[in-house]
Amino acid sequence: MQKITPNLWFNGNALEAVTYYLSVFNDGKILQTNYYPLNEQEGLPDFNKAYSGKILSIEFEILKMHFIAINANGPFLFNESVSFMIPCKNQTEIDYYWNALTANGGAESFCGWLKDKYGISWQICPENWNELSKKPNAFNKLTQMKKIIIDAF
The missing domain is CATH 3.30.720.100 (Signal recognition particle alu RNA binding heterodimer, srp9/1)
Incomplete structure (x- = not known):
């Protein structure tokens, strides 16, 4: 539990x-x-x-x-200091969550981060990121992306 x-x-x-x-x-x-x-x-x-x-x-x-x-009402809003990571099996899953969570008022950020329409931050990442991150120039490639494209590594 x-x-x-x-x-x-x-x-x-x-x-x-x-x-x-x-x-x-x-x-x-x-x-x-x-x-x-x-x-x-x-x-x-x-x-x-x-x-x-x-x-x-x-x-x-x-x-x-x-x-x-x-x-409840109040002055509290979500911000990027807290996010939820979704490790995805493949590009199809990344594309699904990216498109669903940025639709209708969500916003793309960078390096696989986005905000949904309620302001909650999400990281949509490949589940094998540790492996991908060891490839040449992986970090530089990542910083050039909004949505992560696995084949770009």
Whole structure:
């Protein structure tokens, strides 16, 4: 069992985001959904009263990894200081994840990095990167790419 679970803070659109990830990762599934208490119940802070009875968090799994999507407002945004790496078997798999995660508002970065439409950073890499990185000029070639092209090494 996974001992560390990433909690991803979405600003009021956790269900939309989880639905999106389940469409990209065909092995994905929702494990559990939790809801904010109703207004009349004690303990709901004033800043979250607008969420009364709505989704608080969604536990989900993609690529056999457990995540929690938190549904709340706040100043928190994703940035490149945290990313998720997807080791891919071949170029077809790299192309699939690259295209799916940059579609509809995602953005290419460099060296196999991208941001999806929610701002989460991903590294889409060949699973044999250690082997490829030992080829002549591999690092220089990598720094010239956005999406990694395996045959370029």
